[in-house]
Amino acid sequence: xxxxPEIESIRxxxxxxxxxxxxxxxxxxxxxxFVGEEKHIIHQKVSEILRSGKILTxxxxxxxxxxxxxxxxxxxxxxxxxxxxxxxxxxxxxDTNKMPGKTTRIILHxxxxxxxxxxxxxxxxxxxxxxxxxxVKGVDxxxxxxxxxxxxxxxxxxxxxxxxVLMDQDKIGGIGNIYANDSLYLAKIHPARKAKSLxxxxxxxxxxxxxxxxxxxxxYKGSSAKDELYVxxxxxxxxxxxxxxxxxxxxxxxINCGTIMERMELGGRGTFFxxxxxxx
DNA sequence: CTGCGGTCCTGAAGGC
DNA sequence: TGCCTTCAGGACCGCA
Numbered sequence: 001x002x003x004x005p006e007i008e009s010i011r012x013x014x015x016x017x018x019x020x021x022x023x024x025x026x027x028x029x030x031x032x033x034f035v036g037e038e039k040h041i042i043h044q045k046v047s048e049i050l051r052s053g054k055i056l057t058x059x060x061x062x063x064x065x066x067x068x069x070x071x072x073x074x075x076x077x078x079x080x081x082x083x084x085x086x087x088x089x090x091x092x093x094x095d096t097n098k099m100p101g102k103t104t105r106i107i108l109h110x111x112x113x114x115x116x117x118x119x120x121x122x123x124x125x126x127x128x129x130x131x132x133x134x135x136v137k138g139v140d141x142x143x144x145x146x147x148x149x150x151x152x153x154x155x156x157x158x159x160x161x162x163x164x165v166l167m168d169q170d171k172i173g174g175i176g177n178i179y180a181n182d183s184l185y186l187a188k189i190h191p192a193r194k195a196k197s198l199x200x201x202x203x204x205x206x207x208x209x210x211x212x213x214x215x216x217x218x219x220y221k222g223s224s225a226k227d228e229l230y231v232x233x234x235x236x237x238x239x240x241x242x243x244x245x246x247x248x249x250x251x252x253x254x255i256n257c258g259t260i261m262e263r264m265e266l267g268g269r270g271t272f273f274x275x276x277x278x279x280x
Numbered sequence: 281c282t283g284c285g286g287t288c289c290t291g292a293a294g295g296c
Numbered sequence: 297t298g299c300c301t302t303c304a305g306g307a308c309c310g311c312a
Binding site for chain 2: 032071072073093103120121122123124158159160227267268
């Protein structure tokens with residue numbers, strides 16, 4: 001899933017490749033995925049690429065913004081020359097290394113003949129044009145305001161399972177299923193523990209491991225596992241899938257103790273843990 | 281506040 | 297071989 005490390009990897013890539021380009025026109029192939037008015041950003045120059053949680057935003061020089069949410073299956077691809085938009089590898093599910101592909105929903109054409117393709121197999125994602133960037137309510141994990149004090153306050157007053165709370169974007173911005181499972185594994189905390197039952201030492205440990213997992217994900221430029229569609233804007237895959245600690249590890253031996261990892265459901269989502277290392 | 285189920289959508293996987 | 301059903305899953309919404 002595209003989570004903080006995946007979106008941040010895209011942001012960094014676009015910050016290096018898209019800034020100062022002028023948007024020429026927008027081609028909307030899936031009307032339901034687009035909100036706002038094109039006219040606010042047409043002929044405007046890109047000034048900066050922003051991110052809030054899992055939301056990616058292109059800022060334009062006239063202070064209008066185009067925000068994107070990739071949800072489950074979104075991809076952002078960038079072809080420096082759209083006359084030969086050949087990516088290094090076939091793009092997952094787009095079944096081609098040329099764009100547009102059959103999952104391309106919106107295309108941003110730039111005046112230097114480059115193009116940005118917003119692909120989304122499942123059509124859950126969206127693009128919004130507005131005078132403010134879209135932001136998550138919770139504090140972003142990489143924000144300076146994401147302190148231990150904030151984390152403790154945001155998390156420890158609820159009886160919901162800690163894993164569900166970690167993924168609550170109104171509390172913490174950017175954590176999805178992969179990094180929630182891996183941080184809890186690293187912190188040796190069972191995902192079903194009631195959040196308010198965690199003591200100070202456990203909360204501190206978990207806080208550290210969240211930063212650890214997110215930063216490791218970012219170091220590997222995100223996760224592009226078999227069933228995931230995420231790739232960088234040039235079509236390159238992330239490598240964090242080779243470093244999963246718990247996510248999708250059910251049925252395999254725990255890398256710490258050798259016990260067979262298990263799967264359960266929490267909040268309707270697949271949850272992966274070691275029954276020995278992560279005691280209830 | 282909390283949880284639960286439905287909704288959006290499509291390809292993969294499983295059953296027969 | 298091929299049709300049909302089921303499932304996953306981020307965010308949101310209505311309901312109990």
